[in-house]
Amino acid sequence: MEPGQRRRRRLTTAALPTRVALLFIAPAAVLFAIFVLYPMVTAVTYSMYSWRGTSQEEFVGLANFVNLFTSEPYRSTLPRAFGHNLLLFGGAMVVQNSVGLLFAVILHRRARFRRFFQVLFTMPYLVSPLVVGYLWSLLLSPLFGPVNAALKAVGLDSLALPWLGTPGTALWVVVLVTAWQWVGFPLLLYGAALGGLAPELDEAAELDGASGPQRFFAITLPLMTPVIGTVSVLTFIFSMEAFPIPYALGGSTGAPAGATDVLSLVFYRTAFESGSSNAIGTSSAIAILLFLFIFVLSTVFTRWFRRTERRLGQ
Template sequence: MSATDQLTPKGRGQRRRTAALPTGTALLFLAPAAILFAVFVLYPMVTAFTYALFSWRGTTQGEFVGMANFVHLFTAEPYRSQVPRAFGHNLLLFAGAMVVQNSVGMLLAVLLHRRERFRRFFQTLYTLPYLVSPLVIGYLWSLLLSPLFGPVNALLRQVGLESLALPWLGDPSTALWVVVLVTAWQWVGFPMLLYGAALGGISPEIDEAAELDGASGPQRFFRVTLPLLIPVIGTVSVLTFIGAMESFPIPYALGGSTGSPAGATDVMSLIFYRTAFESGSSNAIGISSSIAILLFIVIFGLSVLFTRWFRQTERKLF
């Protein structure tokens, strides 16, 4: 059969089909992953939801209260003011990380794509922060940005930029942006690897054909290469959103459990941590469980919407 025949519906129908695994064998292979998911994800999630529907006195379960713990988050202080502010910080963290990671990560991937020399070295260099614990990264940057002995402010003063030598983590107007930039700096290597792999999967003939048609370099990138990267952009966006909404180690390391200064770095995970372990409330289990479920609903719901939107965008392009 010729290559042309293989592209026709008849040719496709004549291809050899891979035999499917028996149902029992398939279930046997899926069982370990399913068991791990049920024990470490599904069971804790269901348990947290049931905890959120009861009142608690320490570790003793009280009466069934339904949605009262959830209502408490939006009607009683300090949650009525802290929860919306923390959600806003999580969304800002997502937006900032998206802008930096998608732009810088894609730029690095494009620059390294056709440069064989030192490509592996720079890929490893940019990926190293991603392999380090976020808590360590946060404490490291808190030392680097210290207004007393931090090398960042010392360097700014030495080059004559004393006006920029600020108390970065002590000023509410700059503290959250430091969290955003540190988070993006640590994770920029991950989208770089994904975009690099996607660029490697694009046939060079597509770019060569566009070049022969007279398209310039920017035109080839924005009209040919970028649309082909939409699936990867969708993956990076969803993973960045999940990571931003679950962010805890870096905000904790830079601003402490209270989201200092003045709650400028407060996020939902910090509220959960304070409620569960530092509040001293008799109903700490019920309130903290409701925070966890609320956060899960937001992450799951918006992730599904993002995924569907990117899939629709892919269908329109292809």
């Protein structure tokens, strides 16, 4: 084969993956444009107009956004709901990055029944969050729920509380139920990350006299920084967008007394239950604020984890 022919063959071969990749990406890009990008642009447009029912009126600029911070009920409900979202994120992070990582380490070191327990812990993650929320509302019912019945059966009547009827416990139930459902997701990611680590590093440290905890915190955990960053960012996004479980456990009003209220519920009430003539403009403004907050914080978290990963690699 002549040099010119070999060069043309290399160029053709190098160009094929790009065209094939674009061919495979095109359907996803079209679906993203239709179901994500277009609604997002539409929401931005809607948030800058005043509405009378479903009739769009004059352009008002940022007036709908200003209204969220200056008029009731949004001036008081939005900060409260935002705080609940942050608490939900914190609780999910603590449970997922501790319990999920612990289970992943145990299953990684115990190959027997590993697949069985991975499937068992992942099953709640595969069920609809709305179904999970309604099931837990039945389990925690103060009238016929098995949780309170079991507590009474062992003599712990003082702990048999109306879990979802008390403001002091309702939000923590939402946090724990959310973390319980999603713990299988980080378990799978951490398990895959542990399986990809070179065992020679751990063996070399063991030969040098390092204990199990020392090897884990000095070698294993730093090498899992990329996966921890991925889990943290996704947990943040899921927590800020939380709707099905808070809705199933506390209803659209965030009962009791707004204790389980989150930003998505505020958006839902504004858009579909407020009866306001400008419901479309106001709810679109809430959606845009929520998107901007998630986008900015997710970007900050991702860059911070990448810098941390680069420092550990030096």
